[in-house]
Amino acid sequence: MSPVELAPRFFLAVAVILLFCRLMAWLLGKVGQPAVVSEMVAGVLLGPSLLGLLAPDVQDALFPEPLYPVLYIVGQVGLVIFMFQAGYAFTAHRVTGLAGTAGAVSLAGIVVPLGLGVLLVLATAAHAPVVADGASLGVTAAFVGVALAITAFPMLARIITEGGHAGTRYGSLALASGALDDLVAWILLAVVLATASGRPGPALVTVGGAVLFGLLLWFVGRRLAAALVGSDRLGDQSRLLGLFALLFAVAWYTDEIGLYAVFGAFAVGAIMPHTERTDGMVATVTPVCQIAFLPLFFTYSGLHTEFGLLGDPSVLLFALGCVVLAIVGKFGACFAVARVRGEPKGVALRIGALMNARGLMQLIAINVGLAAGIVNSTLFTALVLVALVTTLMTTPVLRWIARREARTPALLDTKEPMVVVQRSADMT
Numbered sequence: 001m002s003p004v005e006l007a008p009r010f011f012l013a014v015a016v017i018l019l020f021c022r023l024m025a026w027l028l029g030k031v032g033q034p035a036v037v038s039e040m041v042a043g044v045l046l047g048p049s050l051l052g053l054l055a056p057d058v059q060d061a062l063f064p065e066p067l068y069p070v071l072y073i074v075g076q077v078g079l080v081i082f083m084f085q086a087g088y089a090f091t092a093h094r095v096t097g098l099a100g101t102a103g104a105v106s107l108a109g110i111v112v113p114l115g116l117g118v119l120l121v122l123a124t125a126a127h128a129p130v131v132a133d134g135a136s137l138g139v140t141a142a143f144v145g146v147a148l149a150i151t152a153f154p155m156l157a158r159i160i161t162e163g164g165h166a167g168t169r170y171g172s173l174a175l176a177s178g179a180l181d182d183l184v185a186w187i188l189l190a191v192v193l194a195t196a197s198g199r200p201g202p203a204l205v206t207v208g209g210a211v212l213f214g215l216l217l218w219f220v221g222r223r224l225a226a227a228l229v230g231s232d233r234l235g236d237q238s239r240l241l242g243l244f245a246l247l248f249a250v251a252w253y254t255d256e257i258g259l260y261a262v263f264g265a266f267a268v269g270a271i272m273p274h275t276e277r278t279d280g281m282v283a284t285v286t287p288v289c290q291i292a293f294l295p296l297f298f299t300y301s302g303l304h305t306e307f308g309l310l311g312d313p314s315v316l317l318f319a320l321g322c323v324v325l326a327i328v329g330k331f332g333a334c335f336a337v338a339r340v341r342g343e344p345k346g347v348a349l350r351i352g353a354l355m356n357a358r359g360l361m362q363l364i365a366i367n368v369g370l371a372a373g374i375v376n377s378t379l380f381t382a383l384v385l386v387a388l389v390t391t392l393m394t395t396p397v398l399r400w401i402a403r404r405e406a407r408t409p410a411l412l413d414t415k416e417p418m419v420v421v422q423r424s425a426d427m428t
Helices: 003-029 035-045 056-062 067-092 099-124 137-149 153-162 169-196 200-230 236-256 261-271 276-303 307-311 313-340 345-355 359-372 377-392 394-407
Strands: none
Touching (some): 035 359, 067 261, 067 359, 137 169, 137 313, 153 169, 153 359, 153 394, 169 345, 169 359, 200 276, 236 261, 236 276, 276 359, 313 377, 377 394
């Protein structure tokens, strides 16, 4: 298709995506699911798993193959803005007084699911086609382990804020643990991607580029961000222009060195000073990201998710194994460590439930793996299933814990919150 032919297809596809995502948000909102969960489900339903199964001609007409790169690029714009918001939220939640328990929970939430994911791939790779062509077994195993270790920190922040859990002991512990969890998981993902190249040159570029990036961010980036926000000579539009220029320049650089745009965008958000002006800029770009761009990423992910592959018994067993080990490794490990650290059962259960949600962060990770050539369609589908199940179960599990506590008062959280939480970003 020529660009002239592709443009009207793109506009029609975007209209369908946005309206369908809004419909799913309305339907699932009735059972308490956040909008990002609805958009995850909508993206999968628009792909070959449902629309392509029931009406393949309609799906081909709406989403022709030449449209995929366009959806990917525009979806990346949404991801860059989203990860900027995530980085800003990361530094907004400053928690004190719970460092020991948060560190222990975070460590367990990384090490246990990572180890279980590696063991699962090593044990089943000979039976299920989960290793992509050209990828090594070790890289695939490490990638699955990291994917299972990820926590959806921005979604966790929104659930805690909107659910009235901010300032509670379990809410503060989950925020602190989830922030550490995601930071370490993304670093591990960068290491896996660098290793996957199989050549020292790209790995050295990634490592050297990352070191240079860190130095520039610390010594130059923070001052530049402070000057951008603090200057009285700039109007609101000029600040937004400067923010987007900085954001996309950093995204370009981190893409070029092999760290991918999402890492750079997160870092820019993390160095932004927390002022009313920055809050205003984040509030300005958030609706555009949530309404217009981010749903395109979900649909792009859905177009690569083929639940029909689960008809193969070996693939189905692998996918179910991923789901079970993801829940046991994250929910179980975080719950157990919280109990060992002396937290009441109700607090520990909520921490486990909140830490277990993978959400959009895992979708981002597996799309990065797909772009890098270390994830095939089988593995992609299995990990999307993990993201959906672990995210969908979060709200129902929290409600179940509340009902259980109502019947068993001894499980109630009796400890006073020992934290100070500053600012809460309204994140998706």
